[in-house]
Amino acid sequence: MKLQLKIWRQDGSEDPGQFEMHDLNGVSEDCSFLEMLDLLNEQLLENGKEPVSFDHDCREGICGTCSLTINGLPHGPEDSTTTCQLHMRKFRDGETITIEPFRAKAFPVVRDLVVDRSPFDKIIQAGGYVSVRTGSAPDGNAIPIAKQDADLAMDAAACIGCGACVAACKNASAMLFTSAKAGHLNLLPQGQAEKDQRVLNMVAAMDEAGFGNCRNYGECSAACPKDISLDFIAKLNRDYSVASVKKILS
Amino acid sequence: MILDAKIPAGTLSEKWDNHRFSMKLVNPANKRKYRIIVVGSGLAGGSAAATLGELGYNVNCFCYQDSPRRAHSIAAQGGINGSKNYQNDGDSIHRLFYDTVKGGDFRSREANVYRLAQVSGNIIDQCVAQGVPFAREYGGLLANRSFGGAQVSRTFYARGQTGQQLLLGAYSSLSRQIASGQVKMHNRHEMLDVVVVNGHAKGIITRNLITGAIESWSADAVILATGGYGNAYFLSTNATGCNVTAAFRAHKRGAGFANPCYTQIHPTCIPVSGDHQSKLTLMSESLRNDGRVWVPKDPADCNKSPDQIPEEARDYYLERKYPSFGNLAPRDISSRSAKEACDNGLGVGPGGRGVYLDFSDAIDRFGESMIRERYGNLFQMYERITGENAYSRPMRIYPAIHYTMGGLWVDYNLMSTLPGCFVLGEANFSDHGANRLGASALMQGLSDGYFVIPYTVANYLAEEGAGAPDPDGPIFKEAIDQVRERVAGYLSSGGKRSSRSYHKELGHIMWEFAGMARNASGLQKAIGLIQDLKEDFSQNLTVPGKGEHLNAELERASRTEDFLDFGELLCRDALERDESCGGHFREEHQTAEGEAVRDDENFSHAAVWEHNGQGKEPTRHKEDLHFENVKLAVRSYK
Numbered sequence A: 001m002k003l004q005l006k007i008w009r010q011d012g013s014e015d016p017g018q019f020e021m022h023d024l025n026g027v028s029e030d031c032s033f034l035e036m037l038d039l040l041n042e043q044l045l046e047n048g049k050e051p052v053s054f055d056h057d058c059r060e061g062i063c064g065t066c067s068l069t070i071n072g073l074p075h076g077p078e079d080s081t082t083t084c085q086l087h088m089r090k091f092r093d094g095e096t097i098t099i100e101p102f103r104a105k106a107f108p109v110v111r112d113l114v115v116d117r118s119p120f121d122k123i124i125q126a127g128g129y130v131s132v133r134t135g136s137a138p139d140g141n142a143i144p145i146a147k148q149d150a151d152l153a154m155d156a157a158a159c160i161g162c163g164a165c166v167a168a169c170k171n172a173s174a175m176l177f178t179s180a181k182a183g184h185l186n187l188l189p190q191g192q193a194e195k196d197q198r199v200l201n202m203v204a205a206m207d208e209a210g211f212g213n214c215r216n217y218g219e220c221s222a223a224c225p226k227d228i229s230l231d232f233i234a235k236l237n238r239d240y241s242v243a244s245v246k247k248i249l250s
Numbered sequence B: 001m002i003l004d005a006k007i008p009a010g011t012l013s014e015k016w017d018n019h020r021f022s023m024k025l026v027n028p029a030n031k032r033k034y035r036i037i038v039v040g041s042g043l044a045g046g047s048a049a050a051t052l053g054e055l056g057y058n059v060n061c062f063c064y065q066d067s068p069r070r071a072h073s074i075a076a077q078g079g080i081n082g083s084k085n086y087q088n089d090g091d092s093i094h095r096l097f098y099d100t101v102k103g104g105d106f107r108s109r110e111a112n113v114y115r116l117a118q119v120s121g122n123i124i125d126q127c128v129a130q131g132v133p134f135a136r137e138y139g140g141l142l143a144n145r146s147f148g149g150a151q152v153s154r155t156f157y158a159r160g161q162t163g164q165q166l167l168l169g170a171y172s173s174l175s176r177q178i179a180s181g182q183v184k185m186h187n188r189h190e191m192l193d194v195v196v197v198n199g200h201a202k203g204i205i206t207r208n209l210i211t212g213a214i215e216s217w218s219a220d221a222v223i224l225a226t227g228g229y230g231n232a233y234f235l236s237t238n239a240t241g242c243n244v245t246a247a248f249r250a251h252k253r254g255a256g257f258a259n260p261c262y263t264q265i266h267p268t269c270i271p272v273s274g275d276h277q278s279k280l281t282l283m284s285e286s287l288r289n290d291g292r293v294w295v296p297k298d299p300a301d302c303n304k305s306p307d308q309i310p311e312e313a314r315d316y317y318l319e320r321k322y323p324s325f326g327n328l329a330p331r332d333i334s335s336r337s338a339k340e341a342c343d344n345g346l347g348v349g350p351g352g353r354g355v356y357l358d359f360s361d362a363i364d365r366f367g368e369s370m371i372r373e374r375y376g377n378l379f380q381m382y383e384r385i386t387g388e389n390a391y392s393r394p395m396r397i398y399p400a401i402h403y404t405m406g407g408l409w410v411d412y413n414l415m416s417t418l419p420g421c422f423v424l425g426e427a428n429f430s431d432h433g434a435n436r437l438g439a440s441a442l443m444q445g446l447s448d449g450y451f452v453i454p455y456t457v458a459n460y461l462a463e464e465g466a467g468a469p470d471p472d473g474p475i476f477k478e479a480i481d482q483v484r485e486r487v488a489g490y491l492s493s494g495g496k497r498s499s500r501s502y503h504k505e506l507g508h509i510m511w512e513f514a515g516m517a518r519n520a521s522g523l524q525k526a527i528g529l530i531q532d533l534k535e536d537f538s539q540n541l542t543v544p545g546k547g548e549h550l551n552a553e554l555e556r557a558s559r560t561e562d563f564l565d566f567g568e569l570l571c572r573d574a575l576e577r578d579e580s581c582g583g584h585f586r587e588e589h590q591t592a593e594g595e596a597v598r599d600d601e602n603f604s605h606a607a608v609w610e611h612n613g614q615g616k617e618p619t620r621h622k623e624d625l626h627f628e629n630v631k632l633a634v635r636s637y638k
């Protein structure tokens, strides 16, 4: 395949950044999108230029490191697929592909296509856990959990923390990400003791990190490579209301 | 180099208990005076940092990713073993112990493996309490499956994402400690050296991958949990950032490297599709529960569409050769059989390097919807990567490097030969001998991190007393300067070749000569080729850009150089181990039917390499293995 790449280059967070055009020939359809960028980088190196920085690690859709907004879509055009799992057969020969970083105020650009997603860690640190000391756990089968509850919790827990939901949202809201973790833990008996505090603290951390408000546009779930459902946002809103009321009453 | 395994006295089942009682404790009020460095935030490092923080130690944790949640453990699919015997199918601590020792082809330390089996149940409890959403039965109890050739169902799983869920469990505990200030997390920091003060590991040197700052950190103890070295082969199922740098640089500072030749090749990966390939993707082994492996009997059929090849023209070679285990034969055996079929010209797909994994019988028997329910996500992943639909056409699979059993040598306390430097998880050599059974790496990582190191590091700290040195002292300065010099060296290399091209070439050499089957002349040749490649690397490398910002090429150059040095060591170890065992198959040592032949008389030991300086031959030491509780047997899966 022959491709024209319109790629965002930005030399650090202070640099304004700009698009750069590159031609790339002889790309196999069996290449993954990131392997295509590897080829581009080898070509740049050969010509004595600096390669494009982009984030990646597992290259199998699970670590959440890869990002990229491809032709305007976070993780590109294929549904339920991370950038690293996207393959070039999904593009046309001769196509011009626009590649940008995930854009959101809370995710400043580090360099080229790499952004800083550490605010997600802050949200988890605010309450995305069950406080259980190592060694203090009861037997694993001591508390039966209905299969449908465990399955639903797993649906939420499947979030890979990639940030596509934020990049897809006009308001750059982190509600889908936050609701996935809160939903996972709040659905399980283990998560009940800290449920109210969890939602209050996680939502506060989300606001503090500079993410926007959720207006139920639903773009987040459409962009999510793990198909995290909007139902979890609804559940977070309910849990949040209950916790807020309880807080006022206490 | 003294190799004292420090195995406690007593019967196998009492050793760990006795040891826990005899080890010293650190007074709770004093814990905060001790600084501990944990490098790595995977299952091993994440669980260790969280637990040590919770106990009150002052912990600094490092990882190269942008978040601890992204460590490579996240990619584990299949499951984690635990000897709970919830299925009432005859499992026990002793059976898990025995299976692990046998699976490792009698090349592991009995006492360590037994302890692993002992704490395996606690791990499951701990993870459930954290909210890990393990699969459940309709009655609400935990579900299990049989995995990787085990004859009991002891594997706990969370869909096809067990590693992800376990890691997120550890990450959530770690996050809690980060929030409380007990653990300071340093993301995007790569460890580039260990600092040794008076013979003890007392700190590390890191490079901040965003700013390029090279910094020193001091501590009372250093824990390395930096994962395996599978990427020495370039193509593997590991994440692209996985490296041997941390372990290898500790090795250069005095930590013995044990059994580097023990590598595991996973039989069910998606085959290489072309030269652009940057990594290989694993298809969970659980597929072998329902898929049947075959190749055409006649090489002339290899290019035909599989549905044009009638039943009688197919060779279901695993079922034929291993009637009792069939398609579930252990990893090393299944992998070698696939290679043998392809070497005989019977392989399918690009380059003739693939075998079929066929679900048509299972689909006929259970219906497509059942198969979809069991493996839907895997079939989807396969289709994304290959563009083929595995419901209507058999998958193509081929073995790939997946896991490394070798690693830094550690004693029973998980301390390396460099005092004060502890090694956990895949980075150490401890529990899997020459071959790891499915679902036991996750178990080992969490055992090391949650249940072993908190005790053993305390004993070391109590003996040594608190007193981390000044990170700006002369020894640290010297170490920093050495790292700076090295980094500057890459940046000023004026050649033309990218580090990726070296890494790739190394990978070809390793796979060809130190892959699924090895022999003396091939290994000698590989050592020569690697030495030539190193020479070329020192002359012709190019690294663009600066050191003061994110520079992936710089990172790759430094990792590649360590892989080159390490690759040579691996080949040397493979050459010296003149027997076949587990994942190490020496063609000179096989039965007429092609099965591995061990040499217990001469090789019932762990080989531990001592670094003698750059360009000097390393020394091979031995830790003899004693088997008092299992009888050494020929590992047969017929």
Ligand SMILES: Cc1cc2nc3c(=O)[nH]c(=O)nc-3n(C[C@H](O)[C@H](O)[C@H](O)COP(=O)(O)OP(=O)(O)OC[C@H]3O[C@@H](n4cnc5c(N)ncnc54)[C@H](O)[C@@H]3O)c2cc1C
Binding pocket: B039, B040, B041, B042, B043, B044, B045, B062, B063, B064, B065, B068, B071, B072, B073, B074, B075, B076, B077, B078, B079, B080, B162, B163, B189, B190, B191, B192, B225, B226, B227, B228, B237, B238, B239, B242, B243, B245, B246, B282, B402, B403, B424, B425, B426, B427, B438, B439, B440, B441, B442, B443, B445
């Ligand atoms: C695809 C796949 C599937 C698997 N499936 C299973 C399974 O089903 N069951 C099973 O039991 N096992 C499985 N394994 C094996 C298992 O996942 C690993 O052995 C295990 O997770 C390793 O954990 P770890 O904590 O030792 O290392 P890792 O998870 O690899 O973590 C290494 C950590 O060290 C850090 N690090 C590395 N180098 C440096 C450096 N130089 N400086 C700073 N930080 C550094 C990294 O940032 C990371 O945080 C699988 C492996 C793969 C590849």
Ligand code: SF4
Binding pocket: A158, A159, A160, A161, A162, A163, A164, A165, A166, A176, A177, A180, A220, A223, A224, A225, A226, A227, A228
């Ligand atoms: S909710 Fe989806 S899009 Fe958002 S971080 Fe999680 S996996 Fe990524």
Ligand code: FES
Binding pocket: A055, A056, A057, A058, A059, A060, A061, A062, A063, A064, A065, A066, A082, A083, A084, A085
């Ligand atoms: S690189 Fe891990 S999800 Fe894409």
